[in-house]
Amino acid sequence: EAAVQSALASLNPPHLAAMIVTYGPSSYYHSSMRHNGVLELRFVTYAFTMASTSKEAIADPNIKAALDHACANVWDWLKAGPIRRGCTPLRLVPSYEQWCIDLLTHARYDDYWKQPGYGPRPYYDQHADVPTLYVGGWYDSYTRSTVENFIALSRRQKTPVHLLMGPWHHGGAGQPLAGDVSFMPDGGLSDYETVRLQWFDHFLRGMDTGVETRPRVRYFVMGGGPGPQAKAKVMLHGGVWKSAATWPPPGSTPTPFYFHAHGSLTPQPPTGDPEPTRYTYDPADPVPTIGGHLSAISIPAGGFDQRNDPRFPGSRGSLPLSARRDVLRFATAPLEEAIEIAGPIRLKLWVSTDAPDTDFTAKLLDVYPPGPNHPDGCALNITDSICRLRFRNGFEQERLAEPGNAYELEFEMYPSANLFAKGHQIRVDISSSNYPRFELNPNTGGPLGVERRTRAAENALHHSQSKPSHILLPVMKR
Incomplete structure (x- = not known):
C-alpha cells in the first residue's frame, strides 16, 4: 500500500530500511483525491466500496446488503447530487459518510489536506532518507504524484532514489495492456518482479545486484505501433524502454x-x-x-x-x-x-x-x-x-x-x-x-x-x- 508506506516514511521511523512505492500519492489534494481543485469521483465510489466491507457491514447482514445494493447502483447516487448527511446508505457507516462529505466540502487546500496520511508533500524535509524505488504508470491515477515524489526526494536524499514508469494503469504494473491498447512486445516488462526483488536483495540483504550502477530513471515511450487491428479490439500502439539520469530526461x-x-x-x-x-x-x-x-x-x-x-x-x-x-x-x-x-x-x-x-x-x-x-x-x-x-x-x-x-x-x-x-x-x-x-x-x-x-x-x-x-x-x- 503506497499511501501507507509514504505516510510512515513521513514520520521518519528508525527501523525503515528501504521502500518500493508503487502507485502512491504526493498530495491527495493536488493530484489524487482532488485535481487542480476538482474532486475525482473515484473516491466517492471508493467510500461506498469501503463501507460495504467495513466492520459494521461484516457484523450486520442488513447493513451489508444495503451497502452492496448501493455499490451496484453507485452511478445513480452520483447523479442524485452531492452526498448529504443521512440521505444515502453511507449513513449506516457514519465514519465513511463523514469522510465522503469531507472530501466533497474541503474544496480549498486547508489543514485537512496536510495530514501525513494524505501524502508526503508537506513532509518532504523530514521524510525518511532510505533507498526508494518509485513505480508508476502513464495511465495510473497517481502518475503525477509518482513523478513529483521522485523529483522532490531525489533532490533531498543522500540514499538512492529511482523511478520506473511504464505504460500501465492502476494495478497493472508489468502488464502489456492498458485499456484497449497493447504495448507489445516490450511494454509488459517480463522482469518486473525481478526488478523488485533485486532492489530489496541489494538494500536489505546486502547482495550486490547492480541496482546502484543502473540509470536512476527507466521509462517507457509509448507509440510507434501499427494501431487498430482488423480482428481484435486491441490497438497495437507499441513503444520502447529508455533510461535517463533525471526526470524529465535530458533533451526534453x-x-x-x-x-x-x-x-x-x-x-x-x-x-x-x-x-x-x-x-x-x-x-x-x-x-x-x-x-x-x-x-x-x-x-x-x-x-x-x-x-x-x-x-x-x-x-x-x-x-x-x-x-x-x-x-x-x-x-x-x-x-x-x-x-x-x-x-x-x-x-x-x-x-x-x-x-x-x-x-x-x-x-x-x-x-x-x-x-x-x-x-x-x-x-x-x-x-x-x-x-x-x-x-x-x-x-x-x-x-x-x-x-x-x-x-x-x-x-x-x-x-x-x-x-x-x-x-x-x-x-x-x-x-x-x-x-x-x-x-x-x-x-x-x-x-x-x-x-x-x-x-x-x-x-x-x-x-x-x-x-x-x-x-x-x-x-x-x-
Missing part, C-alpha cells in the same frame, strides 16, 4: 503549440484578434469519461479510441466525442516527421464564461490516420486534466468570475512519454466536463460539495495575438 524541452481559430494547432502563435470559440457546458449533459487515469471506479482505465462506447456511463451511440458541440478540437496537420515527448505537460489557456464559476478540461490525443481497420481514424487518449476557474489564483483562495472578463488559466496535465509517429496528428480537446472521472461544476458559484442547483454556462476559449492559448509539450531532441 517545453515547446509551445498554439490553438488557432478553425481548430488548428501549430508552433506559430496566432495573429490578429479573431473571435473566441464558444460552447455551452450543461452539467445535465456532461462529456463521458472514456478511459484514462482511473482507479477504484467500475469503469475501464487506460487507452481508448475517444468515441462513445457502451462500456462507459453516459455514452450514447458510437460517434467520436469530438463530434459533440461542447468539445473543441485543435489538431496539427499530419506530421511530416515523428515528434517524441517525455516530461511534464502544461496548459496556458485564456478563457471566459458567463457563469460565476466553471471548469475547463483538456485531453491530449495521438490521432492515427484513417485506415482499413479504422476508416474515420482513431484518437488515442495520452493524458488529460481539468482546472476549476475559481482557483485560478491558487488553491487556498476562491475568486468567482465576472461575466465578460477573460482570465489566464495555467495548469498541469499528468506527465507522459509518447512518440507521435509520422503521418499522425497531435490533438488537444478542450471542454468543461469529463464525467465521472471528475465531479461536475454546477456553474452557480455556490459552496462546493453542497450545491443542489445547476445552470448551463456559456464558455469560451480565446486564441488571439493578445490571448494566445497554448499547450507546452516536452519535445525531445531527435
Whole structure:
C-alpha cells in the first residue's frame, strides 16, 4: 500500500530500511483525491466500496446488503447530487459518510489536506532518507504524484532514489495492456518482479545486484505501433524502454503549440484578434469519461479510441466525442516527421464564461490516420486534466468570475512519454466536463460539495495575438 508506506516514511521511523512505492500519492489534494481543485469521483465510489466491507457491514447482514445494493447502483447516487448527511446508505457507516462529505466540502487546500496520511508533500524535509524505488504508470491515477515524489526526494536524499514508469494503469504494473491498447512486445516488462526483488536483495540483504550502477530513471515511450487491428479490439500502439539520469530526461524541452481559430494547432502563435470559440457546458449533459487515469471506479482505465462506447456511463451511440458541440478540437496537420515527448505537460489557456464559476478540461490525443481497420481514424487518449476557474489564483483562495472578463488559466496535465509517429496528428480537446472521472461544476458559484442547483454556462476559449492559448509539450531532441 503506497499511501501507507509514504505516510510512515513521513514520520521518519528508525527501523525503515528501504521502500518500493508503487502507485502512491504526493498530495491527495493536488493530484489524487482532488485535481487542480476538482474532486475525482473515484473516491466517492471508493467510500461506498469501503463501507460495504467495513466492520459494521461484516457484523450486520442488513447493513451489508444495503451497502452492496448501493455499490451496484453507485452511478445513480452520483447523479442524485452531492452526498448529504443521512440521505444515502453511507449513513449506516457514519465514519465513511463523514469522510465522503469531507472530501466533497474541503474544496480549498486547508489543514485537512496536510495530514501525513494524505501524502508526503508537506513532509518532504523530514521524510525518511532510505533507498526508494518509485513505480508508476502513464495511465495510473497517481502518475503525477509518482513523478513529483521522485523529483522532490531525489533532490533531498543522500540514499538512492529511482523511478520506473511504464505504460500501465492502476494495478497493472508489468502488464502489456492498458485499456484497449497493447504495448507489445516490450511494454509488459517480463522482469518486473525481478526488478523488485533485486532492489530489496541489494538494500536489505546486502547482495550486490547492480541496482546502484543502473540509470536512476527507466521509462517507457509509448507509440510507434501499427494501431487498430482488423480482428481484435486491441490497438497495437507499441513503444520502447529508455533510461535517463533525471526526470524529465535530458533533451526534453517545453515547446509551445498554439490553438488557432478553425481548430488548428501549430508552433506559430496566432495573429490578429479573431473571435473566441464558444460552447455551452450543461452539467445535465456532461462529456463521458472514456478511459484514462482511473482507479477504484467500475469503469475501464487506460487507452481508448475517444468515441462513445457502451462500456462507459453516459455514452450514447458510437460517434467520436469530438463530434459533440461542447468539445473543441485543435489538431496539427499530419506530421511530416515523428515528434517524441517525455516530461511534464502544461496548459496556458485564456478563457471566459458567463457563469460565476466553471471548469475547463483538456485531453491530449495521438490521432492515427484513417485506415482499413479504422476508416474515420482513431484518437488515442495520452493524458488529460481539468482546472476549476475559481482557483485560478491558487488553491487556498476562491475568486468567482465576472461575466465578460477573460482570465489566464495555467495548469498541469499528468506527465507522459509518447512518440507521435509520422503521418499522425497531435490533438488537444478542450471542454468543461469529463464525467465521472471528475465531479461536475454546477456553474452557480455556490459552496462546493453542497450545491443542489445547476445552470448551463456559456464558455469560451480565446486564441488571439493578445490571448494566445497554448499547450507546452516536452519535445525531445531527435
